[in-house]
Amino acid sequence: MTNQTDKITQVEVKLLKVPLAKPVSDAKVIMGKQTPLTHVWLTTATIKTEAGYEGYGYVYCKRNGGTAQYALAKEMAPLLIGEDPNDISRLWDKLLWSCISIGNSGVAVQGITPFDIALWDIKAKRANLSVSKLVGQRKDRVPCYNTTGGFLQDSIEEVIEHAHKVLEAGVGGIKIKVGQKDFMQDVKRVKALRKAIGDDVAIMVDANQQWDVSTALKAGRYLDEFNLVWLEEPVKAHDYKGHGRLSRSLETPIATGEMLTSFREGLPYFEERAFDVCQLDMPRIGGLTPFLNVLERCDENDLVLAPHYSMELHLPVTAMYGNDAWVEHFEWFEQVDLFNEKSVLDNGFMVVSDRLGFGLSFNETTVTKLLEDSSVIN
Ligand SMILES: [Mg+2]
Structure with missing residues (x-):
């Protein structure tokens, strides 16, 4: 048996603003509570490990709050460096405890999302399987x-x-x-x-x-x-x-x-x-x-x-x-x-795709075009 422990060596988070082809309105807009939706915010995470795995994840936000998700993810990212990417549940708890004074739902857990997804992506890739x-x-x-x-x-x-x-x-x-x-x-x-x-x-x-x-x-x-x-x-x-x-x-x-x-x-x-x-x-x-x-x-x-x-x-x-x-x-x-x-x-x-992990990778040309901010932690 091979020892499958590994170490997170780099975490990159990016904030993207994805425009919609045309603004859309649901009943919240018709009732005067919101303006039409014009874009979606994305915070993406790329996690790299010592053994050479790379995992991708994202969280999204419609209207205000996308920059808050990104800001929190950026604060959390250093806590992952040196950790074993296999220990997803423990890392989820660690990240939540790091921000518990803002609560245990909403932005607090959404800051964790891109990392959680990226870690499952790595776990599946290590097993040579799709996530499903x-x-x-x-x-x-x-x-x-x-x-x-x-x-x-x-x-x-x-x-x-x-x-x-x-x-x-x-x-x-x-x-x-x-x-x-x-x-x-x-x-x-x-x-x-x-x-x-x-x-x-x-x-x-x-x-x-x-x-x-x-x-x-x-x-x-x-x-x-x-x-x-x-x-x-x-x-x-x-x-x-x-x-x-x-x-x-x-x-x-x-x-x-x-x-x-x-x-x-x-x-x-x-x-x-x-x-x-x-x-x-x-x-x-x-x-x-x-x-x-x-x-x-x-x-x-x-x-x-x-x-x-x-x-x-x-x-x-x-x-x-x-x-x-x-x-x-x-x-x-x-x-x-x-x-x-x-x-x-x-x-x-x-x-259902049989590609490894979540079977997704970001198109770098698009990412460069939509990029609002980014941060790399080694
Ligand atoms: Mg709905």
């Missing part, structure tokens, strides 16, 4: 649905046109935004989309937290007739009791969890069975280490798993999951060639 094979793969393809064409700034005709385009490209479902004050406007859009793409295509809708429970109940009863795969974030993200009530009252499954920023914030949702579809987001809760707990809880409760965003990172974890799962297809990173690798769509599914 390392942890235990169950599927070689996962159904995927597209979100980018369903925002509220677009007319329903534009939404339908985009839907046809991505369905043809191999996506298996279409999500559109709802959550307007006059929910009958949303019902009309859903009806038109259903008519245009037919009864067999999966449709999801997302209210982005903009209804109260009684409005969501009323809207949900209209939406129940369209055989939707789920109704997402009908009410405020932290209202697990409201989500639970809707889940018990409506036929359409209730999805939520993307705004939760630690595994522990998700616990009441599991305990109350407040959702049918769990959307906890690996980068937002601190990486793969805490996400393994999410997989276990989802499995115990026989939930559908549909992690929010970050299709590149969520494809391997949905491939590990035994019950139904979905990957959320976003073209944003591919449009700017952020990674050297591209997703592979096939007849409604995203194909």
